[in-house]
Amino acid sequence: MFDVLRLRDFRLVAAADLLSSAGDWLLLVAAPYFVLRLTGSTLATGLTLAAQTLPALLLGPIAGVFADRWDRRRTMLTTDLLRAGAVGVMLLVDRPGQVWLIYVALTGEAGFGQFFGPARRALVPALVGRGPDLSAANSVTALVGGIVRLVGGPAGGALYALAGFRTVVALDAASYVASAVLITAIRHRTAPASSPRQEVAAVRRFTDDLRAGATHLRTTAGLPAVFAAASIFLLGNAALTALLVPYTGSVLHAGAGTLGWLFAALGVGYLAGAPLSRAAAAHLSDRTVMISSLAVLSAVFAVTFNTHDSAWALALFVLIGPPAVCFLVTVDTYLTRRTPDALLGRVSSAYGMLQASATLAGMLAGAALGQQAGIGVTADLAALCVAASAGAVLLVPRHGTARGPDAEKTSPLASPGRSGDR
Numbered sequence: 001m002f003d004v005l006r007l008r009d010f011r012l013v014a015a016a017d018l019l020s021s022a023g024d025w026l027l028l029v030a031a032p033y034f035v036l037r038l039t040g041s042t043l044a045t046g047l048t049l050a051a052q053t054l055p056a057l058l059l060g061p062i063a064g065v066f067a068d069r070w071d072r073r074r075t076m077l078t079t080d081l082l083r084a085g086a087v088g089v090m091l092l093v094d095r096p097g098q099v100w101l102i103y104v105a106l107t108g109e110a111g112f113g114q115f116f117g118p119a120r121r122a123l124v125p126a127l128v129g130r131g132p133d134l135s136a137a138n139s140v141t142a143l144v145g146g147i148v149r150l151v152g153g154p155a156g157g158a159l160y161a162l163a164g165f166r167t168v169v170a171l172d173a174a175s176y177v178a179s180a181v182l183i184t185a186i187r188h189r190t191a192p193a194s195s196p197r198q199e200v201a202a203v204r205r206f207t208d209d210l211r212a213g214a215t216h217l218r219t220t221a222g223l224p225a226v227f228a229a230a231s232i233f234l235l236g237n238a239a240l241t242a243l244l245v246p247y248t249g250s251v252l253h254a255g256a257g258t259l260g261w262l263f264a265a266l267g268v269g270y271l272a273g274a275p276l277s278r279a280a281a282a283h284l285s286d287r288t289v290m291i292s293s294l295a296v297l298s299a300v301f302a303v304t305f306n307t308h309d310s311a312w313a314l315a316l317f318v319l320i321g322p323p324a325v326c327f328l329v330t331v332d333t334y335l336t337r338r339t340p341d342a343l344l345g346r347v348s349s350a351y352g353m354l355q356a357s358a359t360l361a362g363m364l365a366g367a368a369l370g371q372q373a374g375i376g377v378t379a380d381l382a383a384l385c386v387a388a389s390a391g392a393v394l395l396v397p398r399h400g401t402a403r404g405p406d407a408e409k410t411s412p413l414a415s416p417g418r419s420g421d422r
Helices: 002-006 008-039 042-069 072-092 096-128 132-163 165-184 202-219 223-242 244-251 256-283 286-304 310-337 341-373 375-393
Strands: none
Touching (some): 008 042, 008 096, 042 202, 042 341, 072 096, 096 341, 132 310, 223 341, 244 256, 256 310
16 A cells, blocks of 8 residues: 555655645634634634535535536645635634624635635546555555544644643644645646636636536446435434434543543544555455445444443444445545546546535534433434445446546556656
C-alpha cells in the first residue's frame, strides 16, 4: 500500500490532506464547546454542525462543475487559503452577541471545502493512474482519516481546555496555510480544457455540464446501485452517530472522557482498515468487498449498541473501522474507475452531496427515533438499514461494467518509462 507514496506529487497531496484534516478535527471538538460556553444554548451549539453541513447540499453540484473546468491544483491552493481566512474570522468572537460570526466562518470554511474535495479526488488518478495504485492511494487516504480520527478529537479537546479556543482556531488556520504550501510544490499540471464555443451562453454551458454529469451517473452500469447503497449505509451510520452521546451517558453510564476514548478506538479501527482494504481490493471484486463489508458492519453495529460495558464497547468500536474503511475505499475506487477524468469533479461532488444529505437526514431521524423509541430499538433499526445497503449492492453488475476510458492505464509505479517526480 505504501509503495504509492514513492510518487512525489501524491505524497504532497496526502500530506496536505493530513494537515488540513487534522485542523478540521481540532475545531470540530472545540467550536461546539466554545459556543455552548458563550451561550449556554443547546440549539446554538447544534447550529455549528448545521453550518458545516448545509454548504454541501447547496454548493455540491456547482462545485463539481468548476472542479472539472479549473486547474485542480490551483483550485486546491486557492480554497486552502480562503479556508484559512474564513477560520480566522472566529478569532474576533469573545461574547455571545458575536456567535453569528462563528456560523459564518464555519459555513465559509465548509463552502470552500466543497471545491477542494472534488478537485483533490479528481487529481489523484492523474497522479497514480487508474490501475492497482488507485486502490492503494485510496487506502492511504483512509489511513490519513484514521490517524486524524485517532488523535484529532482528543487533541482538540485537550488544546481547548489547556490553551483556549483562539489557539485551536489559529492552529486550524495554520494547517490550511501549511497545506497550501505543500500544494504549491506539486509539479503536475492539469491539461487545459477545450474552450467552449463563444456563442453558447454561460448559463447554458453550466446547465450542459450539470446534465453531462447527471447523465453519466444515471446511465453508467453499476453507478446508480452504488449510489443507492452508499446513501442507505450513510443514513444508518448517521443515525447511530446521533446516538453516540446518549449511548455513552445512558447505556454505558459514562462521561465525555469515555466518548473521547470511543473516538480513539474508532481511529484505531480505521488505521487497521486501510491495509485491509488494499488487500481486499487485490484479491476480491469490488462487488464482493462492498457486500461483505456492509454485512459485517451491520452485525458489529447491532452488537455494539446493545453492549452495556465500556470495555467491551471500546473493543467493538475498534471492529467498526475495518469494514467501514473497506466499503468507503471500494466505493471511491469504483466511482473513479468508471468515470472519465473530465467528469470526475462532478461525480465527486455529487457523491459529497449524497453524503451530506444522507448524513443530515440520518442524524435527524436517529435523534427523533432515539427520543421516542429508545436507544436500543433505534440502533437495531439503523443496523438493519446498513444490512439493507448490502442488499442494494446486489444490483451492481457482476461483470462487464464499463470502467471509463483510462481504466486500463498502467500505474506510474509499474511503468519503467514514467517517473513519479516528473
